[in-house]
Amino acid sequence: MYELVDVTKQYEKGRRTVAAVRGITLSVEAGEWLAVQGRTGHGKSTLLHLLGGLDRPTTGTVSFDGRDLSALSEKQLAQVRGDLFGYVFQTFNLVPTLSAAENVEAALIPLGMRSSERRRRVAAALESVGLADRARHVPSELSGGQQQRVAIARAIVKEPKVLLADEPTGNLDEETRDEIVALLERLWRDRALTLVVITHDSAVARRAQRVGVMRNGSLSVIRDTRRSEKAK
Amino acid sequence: MFFFTFLRRELRRRMRQSVFIALGLALGVGLVVTVMAVSSGMQAAQAAVLQGLYGIGTDLTVTKAPPAFDANSSNGGFRITMGPNGAEVCDNGKCSTGAQTVDNLNGLSYGPVGYATVAEIARLGHVQAVGGGLVLTDQQMTVPAAVAQGAALPTSTSFYVDGVDFLHSTLGPFSSGTVTSGRSFTRADATDATADVAVVDTDYAAAHSLHVGSTVTVAKTAFTIIGLLTQPQGSQPPDVYIPLARAQALATSQGKALTGDVNSIYVTAQSAADIPTVQQEIAKLLPSYTVTSSSSLADEVTGSLANISKLISSLGTWLAVLVLATAFAVAGLLTIAAVTRRVREFGTLKALGWRSRRVIAQVMGESAVIGVFGGLLGVGVGFLGSAIIDGVAPTLSATVVTATGQHLVSSTPGGSSVTDPTITRTVPIAMSAPVTVDAVLLAVLLAVIGALLAGSLGSWRIAQLRPADALARVA
Numbered sequence: 001m002y003e004l005v006d007v008t009k010q011y012e013k014g015r016r017t018v019a020a021v022r023g024i025t026l027s028v029e030a031g032e033w034l035a036v037q038g039r040t041g042h043g044k045s046t047l048l049h050l051l052g053g054l055d056r057p058t059t060g061t062v063s064f065d066g067r068d069l070s071a072l073s074e075k076q077l078a079q080v081r082g083d084l085f086g087y088v089f090q091t092f093n094l095v096p097t098l099s100a101a102e103n104v105e106a107a108l109i110p111l112g113m114r115s116s117e118r119r120r121r122v123a124a125a126l127e128s129v130g131l132a133d134r135a136r137h138v139p140s141e142l143s144g145g146q147q148q149r150v151a152i153a154r155a156i157v158k159e160p161k162v163l164l165a166d167e168p169t170g171n172l173d174e175e176t177r178d179e180i181v182a183l184l185e186r187l188w189r190d191r192a193l194t195l196v197v198i199t200h201d202s203a204v205a206r207r208a209q210r211v212g213v214m215r216n217g218s219l220s221v222i223r224d225t226r227r228s229e230k231a232k
Numbered sequence: 233m234f235f236f237t238f239l240r241r242e243l244r245r246r247m248r249q250s251v252f253i254a255l256g257l258a259l260g261v262g263l264v265v266t267v268m269a270v271s272s273g274m275q276a277a278q279a280a281v282l283q284g285l286y287g288i289g290t291d292l293t294v295t296k297a298p299p300a301f302d303a304n305s306s307n308g309g310f311r312i313t314m315g316p317n318g319a320e321v322c323d324n325g326k327c328s329t330g331a332q333t334v335d336n337l338n339g340l341s342y343g344p345v346g347y348a349t350v351a352e353i354a355r356l357g358h359v360q361a362v363g364g365g366l367v368l369t370d371q372q373m374t375v376p377a378a379v380a381q382g383a384a385l386p387t388s389t390s391f392y393v394d395g396v397d398f399l400h401s402t403l404g405p406f407s408s409g410t411v412t413s414g415r416s417f418t419r420a421d422a423t424d425a426t427a428d429v430a431v432v433d434t435d436y437a438a439a440h441s442l443h444v445g446s447t448v449t450v451a452k453t454a455f456t457i458i459g460l461l462t463q464p465q466g467s468q469p470p471d472v473y474i475p476l477a478r479a480q481a482l483a484t485s486q487g488k489a490l491t492g493d494v495n496s497i498y499v500t501a502q503s504a505a506d507i508p509t510v511q512q513e514i515a516k517l518l519p520s521y522t523v524t525s526s527s528s529l530a531d532e533v534t535g536s537l538a539n540i541s542k543l544i545s546s547l548g549t550w551l552a553v554l555v556l557a558t559a560f561a562v563a564g565l566l567t568i569a570a571v572t573r574r575v576r577e578f579g580t581l582k583a584l585g586w587r588s589r590r591v592i593a594q595v596m597g598e599s600a601v602i603g604v605f606g607g608l609l610g611v612g613v614g615f616l617g618s619a620i621i622d623g624v625a626p627t628l629s630a631t632v633v634t635a636t637g638q639h640l641v642s643s644t645p646g647g648s649s650v651t652d653p654t655i656t657r658t659v660p661i662a663m664s665a666p667v668t669v670d671a672v673l674l675a676v677l678l679a680v681i682g683a684l685l686a687g688s689l690g691s692w693r694i695a696q697l698r699p700a701d702a703l704a705r706v707a
Contacts, residue, residue: 054583055700082585093580097241109234110585
């Protein structure tokens with residue numbers, strides 16, 4: 001599904017050039033769960049942005065299903081993000097003035113659906129994350145765990161191929177963390193998603209099929225259970 | 233619909249800021265509305281002043297310059313010469329000396345024009361109506377037997393007389409007024425060459441204790457007052473109106489009788505758009521004549537009315553533009569600040585697949601609503617400003633100075649001097665500031681434009697936004 005070839009991302013910080021990602025070559029299979037660990041500032045989120053078409057590499061290519069994302073126009077990238085990728089953020093990133101249902105609906109607006117179809121899908125998405133009874137609540141009326149569930153519902157409502165989660169449990173307590181990770185795992189299995197999770201929490205990474213560690217912009221795979229799972 | 237739901241919720245979230253921007257726009261456009269209202273009131277007041285002079289419906293006036301006065305000529309004209317050796321009054325070469333009372337009805341402000349010229353102008357294209365009249369000054373003076381050296385010359389009293397051609401035309405100063413006592417002229421008054429009847433302006437009548445039935449002396453002839461005429465407030469009307477035929481019989485110009493003559497021709501064009509064309513055609517037909525439109529006559533009006541008009545058109549307009557520009561700038565800065573605070577939110581929407589133009593449409597929609605709200609508030613501010621001006625503004629004055637055409641010669645051992653007396657008329661005018669429909673529409677439009685300009689600044693910010701950078705911001 002993903003093919004990254006010698007991908008580097010550099011930023012200008014004043015007079016200095018900082019390499020957030022250095023020469024990463026990586027393949028991600030369809031339906032795989034990849035977790036990327038690492039300390040803050042070592043390029044994990046940058047890698048996720050490159051996978052999600054939110055940023056372009058300085059050098060190298062990021063291909064998704066054979067398409068070089070870095071060569072697409074902004075309009076094409078927006079369409080790919082809208083159709084194929086779902087995002088979950090550490091700080092939930094819900095629109096504070098919209099209700100849970102309206103936040104989920106926001107992900108369907110670029111797809112040009114009829115409002116009746118949007119409402120049906122939103123109801124189904126909230127049901128799948130166990131928040132059907134909170135549809136009319138705004139984020140300030142929801143707990144952290146509930147807000148993250150709404151964010152997950154927003155990510156999956158368009159039935160994406162890939163779910164990209166940036167520290168999805170970073171702002172949650174231990175019990176809620178486990179609930180969210182369990183939810184992500186269930187959705188990954190039930191919907192055959194490709195799941196990439198950025199996390200500094202080993203307890204979360206442990207549940208993935210493959211775990212990589214980002215250090216100073218480079219990625220090393222430290223565990224890969226895909227073949228053994230296939231063998232089973 | 234999602235767009236309107238999102239818009240409504242965002243405006244409610246930033247209610248205080250939205251109201252602040254709307255109030256800023258309201259202040260700017262409200263000032264524009266008030267300035268326009270005052271300007272409109274000034275124009276109406278000036279038009280009323282001129283209507284009293286030239287009548288309702290007159291688009292153009294045609295006059296001829298009077299013959300040049302030669303102080304050294306001993307022939308022609310009406311001359312009063314006074315000095316230590318005696319006084320002499322000469323009327324077209326016929327002179328008398330000694331103490332006497334002078335009552336001269338003259339049309340020296342303008343040159344005489346044959347009545348046939350009125351018909352010539354009526355035949356031009358785009359001319360709806362033409363009328364002729366005599367604009368006269370009745371000058372009265374008590375001339376002493378002699379004036380000692382260094383002593384002050386006696387002063388003359390004068391009043392305006394209008395010869396009204398009411399049989400053939402409804403144009404001219406008489407048409408602006410309403411007979412409020414007695415009656416107006418009838419056909420019999422025009423056809424009877426000896427009918428010495430007059431209609432008098434109500435203000436002049438009040439000042440001189442005249443009423444219907446009294447007499448007023450014009451050119452040493454006693455006219456019976458048959459009616460009192462009230463002109464619009466602020467106008468500069470003649471004092472006495474007499475039938476044109478009597479005016480032609482009694483008045484002179486440079487010693488010549490004005491039989492069959494007029495000295496002011498009033499023209500109405502078929503439409504406002506035709507006025508320049510008609511003006512050009514008359515100028516071509518009568519190249520030595522002066523053809524004046526209402527807008528150029530406005531320059532003759534002085535006094536505090538004219539001063540305030542200039543103040544409004546210069547300072548008032550610039551002040552309104554400055555306040556409006558400031559309101560636009562503040563709205564722009566506040567909108568950019570609001571967009572900056574929502575960078576993470578917009579970055580998330582872009583991550584969800586929203587294109588920049590969809591996000592921009594949301595921001596512009598919010599700005600447009602603020603603009604409409606600001607515009608409506610601005611209209612309210614404008615009405616408030618207009619009401620305050622109507623209530624507390626001082627009474628203005630309009631002054632028109634008109635030459636009488638008279639030349640007063642005084643000779644002394646040191647030489648002779650000539651003075652040209654003028655008549656200065658000052659009338660009070662209550663200032664008003666009516667808010668027009670144009671001003672209301674302009675107010676709303678300006679406010680919406682200002683808000684959209686502010687929104688476009690924010691939109692530029694959004695268009696530059698890279699999702700990764702936006703998401704990297706700490707909320």
